[in-house]
Amino acid sequence: MKSPIEMLEHWVATQGDKVYLKQPINGQYKEFTWKDVYDQVQQLAGGLRHLGLVPGDKIAILSKNCAEWFITDLTLMYAGYVSVPIYPTANADTIRYTLEHSDSKAIIIGKLDSWPEQEAGISGDMLRLSMPYETMPAQYQWQQLLSLGQPLKDVPLPSLDSVMSIVYTSGSTGKPKGVIHHFSSYSWTAEAAIKKVKLSPDDRVMSYLPLAHITERVVIEGGSIYSGVSVAFVESLDTFIEDVKRAAPTLFFSVPRLWSLFQKNIIDKIGASKLNLLLKIPIIRSLIKNKIKAGLGFSQCHTFASGSAPIPPSLIEWYHNIDIDISEGWGMTENSVFSLVHIPFNSNKIGTVGKPVEGCDIKQSDQGELLVKSPGLMQGYYKNDELTQASFTDEGYYLTGDLCTIDDDGYVFITGRVKDNFKTSKGKYVAPVPIETKLAKDLHIEQICVIGSGLPHPIALVQLSEGANLQHREEVRTSLKATLDNINIHLESHEKVDAIVITDEVWSVENDILTPTLKIKRHILESRYIERLEDLRGGQIRWENEL
Structure with missing residues (x-):
């Protein structure tokens, strides 16, 4: 198993001049080749060393998705720092809690929609570094960071058993928990994802769901690092559909809320009864389906997926009728998210989250709780050994808190949360x-x-x-x-x-x-x-x- 940095160096050596990241700015792509990214990683790493940050220091990232988010994350991996991603929508209290609980020494700030309200969450003595966007005041700007000191080269590759990141849960039931992931859990899961989804360097993906969430970090960022695919970003909410059309993704991952909004827009344009009628006419059916796909930017997309929250089976059935087969997946921050997935799509199993990926073992407790064991499991909760110990069985299975049923073919239905009952x-x-x-x-x-x-x-x-x-x-x-x-x-x-x-x-x-x-x-x-x-x-x- 190779670390993300080994994979980055592999792509630099084999396709260094190929475009890796595409960042839209004022409607035009700013492109970064694999070599461009590696050069900036070494320059930024040199800047962080120059500022006195040492390997093992925790460094937070607060930004919407952008090319610099990927570059920053790869830099922290390369230079031996521990990344602490924070949601770009987090309020000041959550930002303050995360920075203090994680013992972060610095924060790298990028694209944000409401930074004036968030700034109060960052103490005055916290070292602030800025990506190249209009954002809250910082001591050092991106171009300064890239030119501070000398590029950091010839550093040891990260050990797979060292801490890569502390990923804070989204806090649906209280204070966010800091989930510790080593390089090994991240690397194993990213490799499992590209193997299951069958990504290759010829594919194209988009990154727009929060990178602070483990799904986007593993499936899109990790998937790109381990498969060599190109990644396009979104400029703004207003340009979203145009950004999708321009990117022409071959894999599109989303959340139930967005799939529901897409459905609403389609029905609003055509009308529900008219759409149902047109889909029953053989000659017109294919034309309508292709027009819908083109309108969403999905003409070249071979895989559609949904995660982060349950998606109604009726919504998947609706999309199936227009030849958009949405594969639902299941996972948690604690198991690097990619554990169960409905790939290949089976229309007879709509409503399930599929089967375990290769290398992932599951079983049910006597109470019907889903138990998971895989190399993608976390190392524990930061500063909470008691909760860590209580979260695993004696056999090493993680207690997910999700209730499930498993059918005779091995497909898993999530039926609720233990604590929701x-x-x-x-x-x-x-x-x-x-x-x-x-x-x-x-x-x-x-x-x-x-x-x-x-x-x-x-x-x-x-x-x-x-x-x-x-x-x-x-x-x-x-x-x-x-x-x-x-x-x-x-x-x-x-x-x-x-x-x-x-x-x-x-x-x-x-x-x-x-x-x-x-x-x-x-x-x-x-x-x-x-x-x-x-x-x-x-x-x-x-x-x-x-x-």
Whole structure:
């Protein structure tokens, strides 16, 4: 197994003049060859040494995705530093906590949307270094860093058993935890990913999901380092679709929220009934499918994937009907994310997260919890030996906290979280995720969270889709009522949902309802709403202002 730096040097030697990174600036690509990247890695490493930073020091990265993020990360690996990625949407409190908990000695800051609000999270004595974008004040700018001292050359290759990064979880249930990954866990997983997805130097990928999240870091950044593919970035949210079209990716990885927005845009342009009709006409069907793919920039894409949160099976089925087969995967920060994946896509197994990748071993606990063992597992939680010890079985399996079922063919269904299950006032336990999956088939619903700890029955909190928000309230109420009644018939008596409540406030990262990877913080919604829902009974559909 080779380290990322060995792979970087391999590509410099074999295709050094080939373009590796494509950074859009004012609508035009700034391109970096493999040799360009390696040169900047050595120059930046020399600058960091010149500033007195020594191997083993923790250095944080706070930036949206860009070519310099990759270059910075490779530099920290090359020079023996420990990287601490921070989400570019993190608030000041989270930034402060992460920097202090990780003992970071410096922070490298890049593209940010709201740096004035975030700056308070960085103490005055923290060494700030800046990527070449308009961002918060820093002691040293990118070009200065590249010219400080001498390029660092002839350094020992990183040992596979040394710490590469402390990756903080997105904090869906409290303070983020610092997950320690060695080079070995990262390298093994990145190699497993390219083998499963079958990436080659001729492929093209895009990097736009947060690199602070382990999925993007392993599958896209790691995948590029180990396969030699080129990577294009996104300039801004406004240019996203144009950036995708220009990049023409052959692999496209996204999250359920974005797949849902793509679906909405397609339906808005064509109309749901018209689209269904056109897809039934043999002569026109292929033309429509190709036009949709071209409109999204997917004309040359051979692999589509979704992760970070559960995607409704109904959404995968919808895309399957237009020849876009979305392979769902499953993983966690603690196991380098790439453990289970639905590749090759099997339309008979929609709703599963696939099978374990080669080298990954899984089993169920007596309670139905998914247990995972692989070379991609973390070394532990930073500064928390007690939690580390409690997170593994005696046999070395990681306790994922996810409940699952495994069918006769070895495909895994994730059925919920151990901690998500709640007890109603009647003393019965309810698993909310299967109920959410059923309700999510109603296209009026964009996001859903079932709560009910201490209530007689569960209540579903809902965010409507944009289209549903434009409809008359009574039309939406009738549809949701029909959906709810149809589902309640098939639920156990203690599981029946007493009401659907459409909330006023938009669920977002900014108001702390969503994590940076757009997972819903169930405990936050429960704390904000539970006391207002006690009197709802009998399958009602209510807007929040009707409570």
